[in-house]
Amino acid sequence: MKLLYLIADGMGGWPLDELDGKTTMEAAATPNMDELAKTGMVGRAQTVPEGMAPGSDVANMSLLGFDPAKYHTGRGPIEAAAQGLELDPDDLVWRLNLVTVSKLTIDGFMRDYSSGHVASEISRPVIExxxxxxxxxxxxxxxxxxxxHLLVQHQGALSDEANLDINPPHDITDKPIKLDLRTYSKSPFLWDLLFEAKEILEDRKVNTSRANSIWPWGQGRPLSLPDFRETFGMQGAVISAVDLIKGLGNASAMDVIDVEGATGLLDTNYKGKVQAALDYLTDHDFxxxxxxxxxxxxxxxxxxxxxxAISRFDARIVAPLREALAGQDVAWIVTCDHFTPIVERTHTTDAVPFLINGPGCDASGVAAFSxxxxxxxxxxxxxxxELLPFALEKMGLK
Structure with a gap:
């Protein structure tokens, strides 16, 4: 049996007046997820443990079957695993955003956590x-x-910087940066780095993007995860545009499939992702x-x-996979990692909706997936x- 685990990052949300009281998930056209939900098992899962920040790092680690409270060390270390960086056990790895702030002062605001989703061909030479x-x-x-991007602080896990609590920039869009600047100021090294980088980013010969500041956050020691195949008895692969997911795959000895044109945005290469999944499942399990x-x-x-975006996930990921695999021995898990409500513009800790469709999964009797x-x-x-082990047990695969 082949198992497909499909994740629409941040799909969950809250009812909106502009959608007549519906969530974006309810308002989207999702006939394929609805059909899988009608004939499958549906519920909610708490992907973010109590006391942990509701990031995609924590939530996707949960979805892959690993307890974040046990294995999570930070966002930066996961993305370092994606790049295969050679690290010392006592290195401190920071996720580094190129951001746009109104001004890098205590009365400044975070205007854009992504600097207009700056293209890699523009950002790479800036980081270099x-x-x-x-x-x-x-x-x-x-x-x-x-x-x-990433910032490695060599031997930094032994330093005071390891304990600094910096907000992820996507959590403070259009909000003051005062508290974070005060936190950065506790480290003379980071403080100097911020303002030295600011001067470099002001040079239009170096930087043609909207970025006017770096933003180190999500720091931690290098990541170590159990081997996915040894843990779950399946040889599996991850397919994603983002280093976060690739890092989780690398760290757990899964195969990591790069798809040309996968952007992480609405214009991503849907066909490429679908074909990569089908090609992999020809000889593998998950x-x-x-x-x-x-x-x-x-x-x-x-x-x-x-x-x-949710409608496209259904029409361009779920639908073609269902069509290509119709009549074959396959099972499905479809969910999101966390909520990203429109009114919050950041992640929340709500339990996420999931569906499991396969042998041994009694139908929950819902009319749709929401x-x-x-x-x-x-x-x-x-x-x-426990979602993945739960599904495997229900389907007799564990």
């Missing part, structure tokens, strides 16, 4: 220049994808297909675009990392 001019025995800059689009639209506060209907079934997994 920062490394050339600011890299030293303590800090090194490593380019990633779009606005998502594929985890992640779509970033709904989350990005949630952060942007755009209900219309989020509805479109947050509210999933809640009404009464099926709730309080530990989100």
């Amino acid at each position: 220049t920062l490394q050339e001019k600011l890299g030293n025995d303590m800090f090194s800059f490593h380019p990633g994808v779009q606005y998502r 594929v985890f297909v992640h779509l970033e689009g709904p989350d990005e639209c949630g952060h942007g506060g755009n209900a219309k675009e989020k509805v479109e 947050e509210i209907l999933a809640d009404e079934t009464g099926l709730k997994l309080d530990r989100g990392y």
